[in-house]
Amino acid sequence: MNPIKITSKKFLTLLSVISGFLFLASCQPGDNNPGYEYxxxxxxxxxxxxxxxxxxxxxxxxxxxxxxxxxxxxxPVAGTRSMGQDAYYYPNTEEGRARASAELIMAKTPITEKGLERGKYLFNIYCAICHGEKGNGEGYLVREDGGKFPAQPADFTLDKFINATNGQLYHAIKYGKNVMAGYGDKLNPEERWDVIHYIRSLQAKVKGKEYSANKNTLNDWAIPAHHSSAE
Ligand code: HEC
Structure with a gap:
């Protein structure tokens, strides 16, 4: 065997191991140093x-x-609002909740088939886990065997919530209430009304009333889209 050949092979191996370490070390961030960027x-x-x-x-x-x-x-430019921006001036305080409940009576959108459909879709995604798909406060998180949520979600089928104004519901959806978080960042104003309409339709079902794009026998606070004044 040629001794010189072995040495150069060893040398090459050593060199590649050292350069490998150097390469890895160069990627190591120091205490407060992000290292080098290529x-x-x-x-x-x-x-x-x-x-x-x-x-x-x-x-x-x-x-x-x-x-x-x-x-x-x-x-936005003075005197203008960006599209979809909320024209809702009640602040996230108990006083704001009380004022919204007292003043915001009429729904801002009519009852439409599409809106009820969207409302159902959104309600089942965001609310039913606590309030239940029927809106009776018996969602999965508060189920009797193994429910973990510490607070009782509102039962929308109670008269207390059937008689609650649209403003009271809207405020709770936008800002939340106590342990319930707000949905102002997840539902835009139109979607909040869709959800409210859908909750009303669940209430109507319990009361044997109608709350649809054709007719509203539950309350006087929302106009069905196909309403005709001749009726
Ligand atoms: C994580 C559970 C949870 C989710 C999800 C949830 N809620 Fe609630 N909600 C509660 C609880 C708990 C209360 C009772 C709060 C209280 O009165 O202290 C409540 C109360 C309410 C009330 C009654 C407020 C009032 O004036 O007393 C409304 C309206 C309401 N929720 C609407 C909704 C809607 C709409 C959604 C979906 C967009 C939703 N909630 C999602 C737990 C939840």
Missing amino acids: MPDMAHSVAYEANYSSYYSLNQFVSEKDYRKYAMPKS
């Missing part, structure tokens, strides 16, 4: 992302202050 602009977008600050000093050509001025949300 071509930083590939990880950090140069573009302005809408409503999101992704400022990265090596990759933006303006100061952070200017960057934020361009990238962050702007207020």
Whole structure:
């Protein structure tokens, strides 16, 4: 065997092991050091992302202050509202709840087939787990054998909630109540009305009344879409 050949083979092996360690070590972040980036602009977008600050000093050509001025949300033009924005002025306080309950009587949307369908879909996703698919407060989370939720969800079929104004329901949906979280960030205003209409239709079922796009014999607070004044 040629001794020189063995040595160079060993040397190569040693070299590759050392460089392997060096390579791995270069990726190790130190205490507060993220390590080195190869071509930083590939990880950090140069573009302005809408409503999101992704400022990265090596990759933006303006100061952070200017960057934020361009990238962050702007207020609507004075005297205007953005589409879908809520024209609901009652604040998330007990006083706001009381005022909404007393003042917000008429539903802002008529009862339509489509709205009831959407309301049912949304109710079953967001509310039925606690309030039950029938709206009677017997959802899966509060079931008798093994329910875990500590508080009793409202039973919408009680007279107390049948007589509750639309404003009272709307406020609870938008902001929540006590341990119930608000759904203002999940349901837009139209969807909240769809859900309210659907809850009303569940109440009507219990009372043997009709609450549909054709007729509303449950209350005077929502107009059926196919309502004709000749009736
Ligand atoms: C995690 C369980 C939970 C979910 C999910 C939930 N609720 Fe509730 N809800 C409650 C509880 C508990 C109460 C009773 C709150 C209280 O009075 O302290 C309540 C109360 C209410 C009330 C009555 C408020 C009042 O004025 O007394 C309404 C209306 C209501 N919920 C609507 C909804 C709707 C609509 C959804 C779905 C968008 C929903 N809730 C989802 C638990 C839940």
